[in-house]
Amino acid sequence: MTWLTLRQFRLSAxxxxxxxxxxxxxxxxxxxxxxxxxxxxxxxxxxxYYYMAIIALYLLPAIIGAFWGAxxxxxxxxxxxxxxxxxxxxxxxxxxxxxMGIGALAAVVAMGLLSVLVMWWSSPIDTIxxxxxxxxxxxxxxxxxxxxVVPLAxxxxxxxxxxxxxxxxxxxxxxxxxxxxxxxxxxVMTLNLVRPNLIPPVRETHxxxxxxxxxxxxxxxxxxxLRVPDPTHSWVLEQQTVDRAGNPVQFPAWFGGxxxxxxxxxxxxxxxxxxxxxxxxxxxxxxxxxLNAEGYQQLVSHHPNSRFWALQGAESAFYLVLAALLAxxxxxxxxRRIS
Amino acid sequence: MTAVLRARGLGKxxxxxxxxxxxxxxxxxxxVVGLVGxxxxxxxxxxxxxxxxxxxxxxxxxxxxxxxGSGPDQLAKVGFVAQDTPTYPGLTIAEHLRLGAALNxxxxxxxxxxxxxxxxxxxxxxxxxxSGGQRAQLALTIGIAKRPELLLLDEPVAxxxxxxxxxxxxxxxxxxxxxxxxxxxxxxxxxxxxxxxxYLITLVSSRVVLAGDIEDLLAAHHRLTGPRRDPATLPxxxxxxxxxxxxxxxxxxxxAESPIIDxxxxxxxxxxxxxxxxxxxxPDAATPRPALEVLR
Numbered sequence: 089m090t091w092l093t094l095r096q097f098r099l100s101a102x103x104x105x106x107x108x109x110x111x112x113x114x115x116x117x118x119x120x121x122x123x124x125x126x127x128x129x130x131x132x133x134x135x136x137y138y139y140m141a142i143i144a145l146y147l148l149p150a151i152i153g154a155f156w157g158a159x160x161x162x163x164x165x166x167x168x169x170x171x172x173x174x175x176x177x178x179x180x181x182x183x184x185x186x187x188m189g190i191g192a193l194a195a196v197v198a199m200g201l202l203s204v205l206v207m208w209w210s211s212p213i214d215t216i217x218x219x220x221x222x223x224x225x226x227x228x229x230x231x232x233x234x235x236x237v238v239p240l241a242x243x244x245x246x247x248x249x250x251x252x253x254x255x256x257x258x259x260x261x262x263x264x265x266x267x268x269x270x271x272x273x274x275x276v277m278t279l280n281l282v283r284p285n286l287i288p289p290v291r292e293t294h295x296x297x298x299x300x301x302x303x304x305x306x307x308x309x310x311x312x313x314l315r316v317p318d319p320t321h322s323w324v325l326e327q328q329t330v331d332r333a334g335n336p337v338q339f340p341a342w343f344g345g346x347x348x349x350x351x352x353x354x355x356x357x358x359x360x361x362x363x364x365x366x367x368x369x370x371x372x373x374x375x376x377x378x379l380n381a382e383g384y385q386q387l388v389s390h391h392p393n394s395r396f397w398a399l400q401g402a403e404s405a406f407y408l409v410l411a412a413l414l415a416x417x418x419x420x421x422x423x424r425r426i427s
Numbered sequence: 428m429t430a431v432l433r434a435r436g437l438g439k440x441x442x443x444x445x446x447x448x449x450x451x452x453x454x455x456x457x458x459v460v461g462l463v464g465x466x467x468x469x470x471x472x473x474x475x476x477x478x479x480x481x482x483x484x485x486x487x488x489x490x491x492x493x494x495x496g497s498g499p500d501q502l503a504k505v506g507f508v509a510q511d512t513p514t515y516p517g518l519t520i521a522e523h524l525r526l527g528a529a530l531n532x533x534x535x536x537x538x539x540x541x542x543x544x545x546x547x548x549x550x551x552x553x554x555x556x557x558s559g560g561q562r563a564q565l566a567l568t569i570g571i572a573k574r575p576e577l578l579l580l581d582e583p584v585a586x587x588x589x590x591x592x593x594x595x596x597x598x599x600x601x602x603x604x605x606x607x608x609x610x611x612x613x614x615x616x617x618x619x620x621x622x623x624x625x626y627l628i629t630l631v632s633s634r635v636v637l638a639g640d641i642e643d644l645l646a647a648h649h650r651l652t653g654p655r656r657d658p659a660t661l662p663x664x665x666x667x668x669x670x671x672x673x674x675x676x677x678x679x680x681x682x683a684e685s686p687i688i689d690x691x692x693x694x695x696x697x698x699x700x701x702x703x704x705x706x707x708x709x710p711d712a713a714t715p716r717p718a719l720e721v722l723r
Contacts, residue, residue, distance in 0.1 A: 095517075095522065168513035172566065175478055176530035176573065178505035179496075277631045427481040 089178055089186045097190060100156050104198050111144055112204065115209045123223075125216045138213055139221060145234040145406055146275075148202055149242040152195045153271050158263035160187055161422060165203065165258045170208040170426065184422050188251065189354070190416055192244055199243040207235065207391050219320065227323040227393045236400040241407035248414040255426065278403070284325050286402035289389040292319070293330070296386065298369070298376040303339075303347055314339050314386060316356045322390040332383025336426020340382065346375040431456040431577050431609045432477055434485030436461045439472050446472040448633045450486070454611065456625070457575075459603060461641075462613040463703055464630035470613040471510055471706055473630065474581045477505035477611070484505045490574045500528050503533055506575035506608075510582050512566035516555030520548055523565060524572070535651030539572035542602075560591030571602055578603075580612045584619060617700040627699070629706050638707045641699060648663070649704055650695040651679040669705045 112136075121134035161184075164170035174180045207214075210223075214235070217223040224231040232241070249271055253263040294316040303314045318324045322410070330339045349371075363371070391399060429692055430453045437450040447469040454460055462470050474660060475481040476488055488495060491504040514523060520543060528534045543550060546564050554562060565581055570578055580599075584592040600623050603610055613674015619628065629637035638645065648668070655677045658667045665687070668680045679686075680697060687694050697705075 089529060095518070106465070110450055168509060168511055169515055170511045171480060171507070171509035172515075173526075173530070173571070174480065175498050175502065175505070175507040175509070176527065176531045176569075177532055180504065184498075211707050364673070427474055 089183065090301070092173070093187050093190050097132055097156075097187075097194070100381055101194055103155070103335075104148075104151065104194075107148075107197060108202055108205075111141075112205055115141065115205060121212050123213045125218075129216070129401045131214060132323075136260070138210060140232065142212060142234040145202060145206055145239050148199060149195075149239065149246040150271055152243050153246025153250040154196065154264045156195065158252050158254050158267045159260045159425070160184075160191070161185065161254040161265045161418075162258050162260040162293075165426065166260060179423075181419055181423055184419055187352065190247075191247055191251075195243040196240050196377075197246050201238045203235075203239050212306055215290045219318070219322075225321060225323070225393050226396045227321075227391055227399070229283070229323065232396070232399070233275070233279070236396065237404050238407070239401055241274070241411075243406035244409040245411040245414075248411040248418070249274075252414045252418040252421075255421045258279075274343060275423075277407075278303075282398065283403055284391070286406065287391070287395065287398055289325055289391050291321075291387060291389045293387050296376045296379050296384065298372045301376060301386075303343070310399075312344060316345075316386045316388065319388060319392065320388050320392040321388050323393075324388065324390040326387075326389045328387045330385055330387050334387075336387075337384075339383065340379070343379060345373060346378070347372060368397040429455060429456050430489075431458075432488070432490050432582055434473075434476075434486065434488045434598065434610065436478065437473075437488050437613070438442065438485035439469075439476060439481060440484040445449075445450070445633050447476070448485075450635050452628065452635060452638060454465045454609075454628075456609050457607065457691055458609060458625040458626040459600075459624045460609075460628060461532070461617075461624030462611055462617065462628045463617055465618055465707065466615055466719075468630040469618050469633040470615075470630055471581050472633075472687060473613065474553060474579045474613060475579075478505055478579055479515070480507070480509075503531060503573070504576045506570035506573050506578040508563075508570045508578070508580045508583055511586065512559075512560055512563040512583060514554035514556040514557075514565055517553060519551055519553050520557075521550035523554060523569060524550070527569045533574040533576050535572045538574075539568055542568045542571070546598075558591075559586045560588070563587060563595055567599065567602075571606065571608070574606070575608060577609045579608065579703075582615070583670075586615065599623065616704045621699050626644055626705075629703055631707055636709075637703070644702065645668075645697065645699065647684070648682050648697045650701075651681055651687065651692040652695065653689075653692045656691075668709050674697060 099361050110283065118137050119251075121130065121138065124135070161170070164173065173183065213223045214226065217225050219225060219228075226232060226235050233242070247265070251262065253266045253270070254260075257263045257266065288305040296316065300317050303312055314329050314331075315327050320326075327340055328336050432454040433451060433709070434450050434452040436711070437452075438448040439446045451471075462473065464470050471497045472481065476483055477495055478488050479494075479501065491501070493504070495505065496500065504601040512631065518526070524536070524543070527539060528536055537647065546561070548561060554565060557565065563586070567580070567583065570580070584595050587595060588612055597650060597693065599610070599612075612620070614623065625638065627641050628635060632700075653676070655672055655675055658670045658679060661681070663680045664685055665683045668682060670680075671678045680701075
């Protein structure tokens, strides 16, 4: 059985190997980047390759799912060869398990090679990464999915997803399309809904202080938002103003007028003398003091960078469990529903 | 007499459509069975069920003493050459034989090699480059070298030209004689069946209407010609399959357990093709009633 699996897998494996060789050749020829913590930190050229390497790591799982997983059963059904191969003395369950096992192993190897290659190339940048550049922290959403072990889990998941689509649809092109769409949608969904909550985020409450707290537009439109400085070396999920009881609230109504009073006219509409810088600072201090006195606080939830490996482990486990469920379903469906 | 295939109340429904219904069969071992019927009568469905590619909706089927497709041992007992004789276009003939060797514990490598040699096929040639007849031969080679107890062939010659058709059937006959394997072969042409089979099953509209040893079937059916007469006046043991009348004359095709002694009739023999056609035309063939068990 293994002989047949390898023989049928040969072309797909060579294609991906060629792709990896090209990526490796480009990165080696370009050479590891020279990066310094001081501005400008990274030349635009290196920056381009850095982001392309990250994109390559996101693309390979999709390629594995679409071109290794999705044709696996559908191509046999389209050619009618499932009726040849499933009528030898090997059950279809064993046939599919063998193909899944070898494919998953190859996916891990391919993904591992690319991952190690990119991490080797990017390490000069990764070591000087901060929240303000020149590159993202490992915990930052975009970098996180292209570092550590999660790319391997993505590849296994995409592969299992491709096989499931293949068994359900029994046609190769739709199976490839569905695999790509579902995989992409799933990655976006996981990033926004699952990853923040895999481990409960750190939740801290901060008092406001006129020196550091900000009161500004969220984006270009009102309403205004109160913010405290983001924790350093962290993936910040949310900042929310809360009242004394801890309920999420808007800033109090008086606050806007306190910080930004109409200073040009007094209550009777007469012109005022402009306040001095000292007066202005004093007034702002009083506004924030009143805010603290009324019990308003800022709740910040975030994942510090030190949680990188914990989150990597949790997310990998999440993807692998889903991959196992998909594989189980595909096996069952293939055994019962395809003729 | 041991049954190589036994079915009771067997039925298969695809969505709303019954592809096979209420099928009862006992196919004895060591025979070459022809399965005939018009397109869509359920031939492929019956073979699929026997191979274990499908699971029945109702009833049960037992092949070589086991449930079809139930495990590697059962799969090893049954060879199945599916319709359009599928092969891997990208694999060579030699690789197909290697596939057979890798996936079948009872694989007869010498037999496979000899067959390929005898057919004059180049082992290095890819299956995608073969003609329809050669591909059918390759698929048959894999089915035979697997050394099954029962070989199921679904319309193996449907896509072949008359010469290739005869060659394929001839070769099948020789191999079957050497191996002593039971065969069920489906076709929509009675002539194919007549050439190679000694047992006949006729399916019409998802039902078995006729099943039995071909010689016995032919012996039990008669063409009666005589003066015009109402078929209802025939003795009880003579069952009318088809009747046609002119002003003066009546021609009947009847199944009779005992010899026809009525001197009014001129008794003629019925050919296999006419017999099958009579059952296909017969209006009651499609009505729900037990299959005719001509033989006991």
